[in-house]
Amino acid sequence: MPPTHTQVFAIDPSRPDPxxxxxxxxxxxxxxLVAFPTETVYGLGANATDSAAVSxxxxxxxxxxxxxxxxHIAALETLASVxxxxxxxxxxxxxxxxxxxxxxxxxxxxxxPANVSAGMPTVAxxxxxxxxxxxxxxxxxxxxxxxSANTFTRPSATTAxxxxxxxxxxxxIILDGGAAPIGLESTVLDLTGETPVVLRPGGVTLEQLEAYxxxxxxxxxxxxTDTAATSPGQALRHYAPRAPMILFTGSDxxxxxxxxxxxxxxxNDRSQRVGILAADEERGAxxxxxxAIVSLGSLADLGEIGANLFARIREIDALGVESIxxxxxxxxxxxxxxxxxxxxxxxxxxxxxx
Ligand code: TXA
Ligand code: MG
Numbered sequence: 030m031p032p033t034h035t036q037v038f039a040i041d042p043s044r045p046d047p048x049x050x051x052x053x054x055x056x057x058x059x060x061x062l063v064a065f066p067t068e069t070v071y072g073l074g075a076n077a078t079d080s081a082a083v084s085x086x087x088x089x090x091x092x093x094x095x096x097x098x099x100x101h102i103a104a105l106e107t108l109a110s111v112x113x114x115x116x117x118x119x120x121x122x123x124x125x126x127x128x129x130x131x132x133x134x135x136x137x138x139x140x141x142p143a144n145v146s147a148g149m150p151t152v153a154x155x156x157x158x159x160x161x162x163x164x165x166x167x168x169x170x171x172x173x174x175x176x177s178a179n180t181f182t183r184p185s186a187t188t189a190x191x192x193x194x195x196x197x198x199x200x201x202i203i204l205d206g207g208a209a210p211i212g213l214e215s216t217v218l219d220l221t222g223e224t225p226v227v228l229r230p231g232g233v234t235l236e237q238l239e240a241y242x243x244x245x246x247x248x249x250x251x252x253x254t255d256t257a258a259t260s261p262g263q264a265l266r267h268y269a270p271r272a273p274m275i276l277f278t279g280s281d282x283x284x285x286x287x288x289x290x291x292x293x294x295x296x297n298d299r300s301q302r303v304g305i306l307a308a309d310e311e312r313g314a315x316x317x318x319x320x321a322i323v324s325l326g327s328l329a330d331l332g333e334i335g336a337n338l339f340a341r342i343r344e345i346d347a348l349g350v351e352s353i354x355x356x357x358x359x360x361x362x363x364x365x366x367x368x369x370x371x372x373x374x375x376x377x378x379x380x381x382x383x
Contacts, residue, residue: 293305
């Protein structure tokens with residue numbers, strides 16, 4: 030694709046400047062690409078009703094056309110114009126979790142072109158909670174198709190700087206509203222079958238969904254070390270740093286740290302530059318090793334680890350390390366989404382320590 034001049038506008042997330050929003054909204058209406066902050070990660074938006082604009086998203090990201098996009102709306106009334114045959118549960122979940130990090134897969138309305146959904150008869154829809162995202166969608170007066178604003182297989186962008194690194198020169202506008210607060214993408218829930226299925230764990234936890242759904246199907250790989258890939262866009266190679274990542278898991282943190290130390294020492298012996306992603310409380314365990322250590326946040330706060338995860342993977346990768354060691358965290362609440370992203374960043378390289 031021919032290079033494009035990418036304009037970056039700083040925007041106050043608590044009071045988005047209507048003049049800046051108007052420029053970005055006009056760009057969307059004309060078929061352009063605008064990256065914007067959401068509460069989960071940055072999105073790369075285009076007019077969801079314009080198939081030519083939508084194909085520009087795939088081109089800019091280098092994303093295969095087989096990987097469907099999420100349509101973003103700013104008002105509940107819009108839902109019936111992007112999806113059809115809405116089951117009662119869609120209304121229940123939308124009123125409970127929107128605006129917020131929950132995406133619902135529903136039958137696709139004819140107003141949404143097939144390439145948004147990789148040709149499938151369904152469409153994924155969410156209403157984000159971020160004031161910049163809401164203001165932009167409202168001002169455009171359109172549903173906005175938006176994947177995460179990273180190039181294909183790279184960790185999702187949680188800051189405007191990440192977006193620029195990946196997509197600068199390929200998109201029209203980046204709205205810089207600061208770091209995305211959740212830092213992990215939305216939970217994707219398929220409501221088109223008999224039983225609701227979680228296709229991707231994310232910002233809304235299973236526990237939160239279970240308060241509204243009696244039966245819910247969860248892929249075993251979200252909860253165990255069974256890593257078989259399942260649904261579109263869920264391929265194992267995703268979120269990958271340039272350096273291979275190795276994920277250590279097990280029931281005893283002390284044994285996990287000991288194994289990470291011995292693997293790091295072995296890689297040092299082979300004169301490899303090693304990077305370690307560590308919790309604040311555990312940095313000290315690696316202090317005597319020849320390794321670059323980057324903190325993920327406190328073990329006591331999975332929300333903080335989730336918010337930092339993609340940014341810190343990018344950060345340690347930029348140090349030029351040749352391998353990255355990281356340990357798994359508790360697989361509960363947001364921890365299920367963190368586990369999923371780590372498994373995929375590690376492309377299945379998992380060491381079970383017992
Ligand atoms: O938090 C988020 O969801 C962010 C922000 C920007 O909203 N968006 C995001 O989009 O993560 P993306 O494209 O990186 O991931 C969307 C995933 C796809 O990979 C796919 O697995 C699933 O949502 N998806 C989209 N449409 C689908 C459909 N019709 N059927 C099944 N899965 C679908
Ligand atoms: Mg993505």
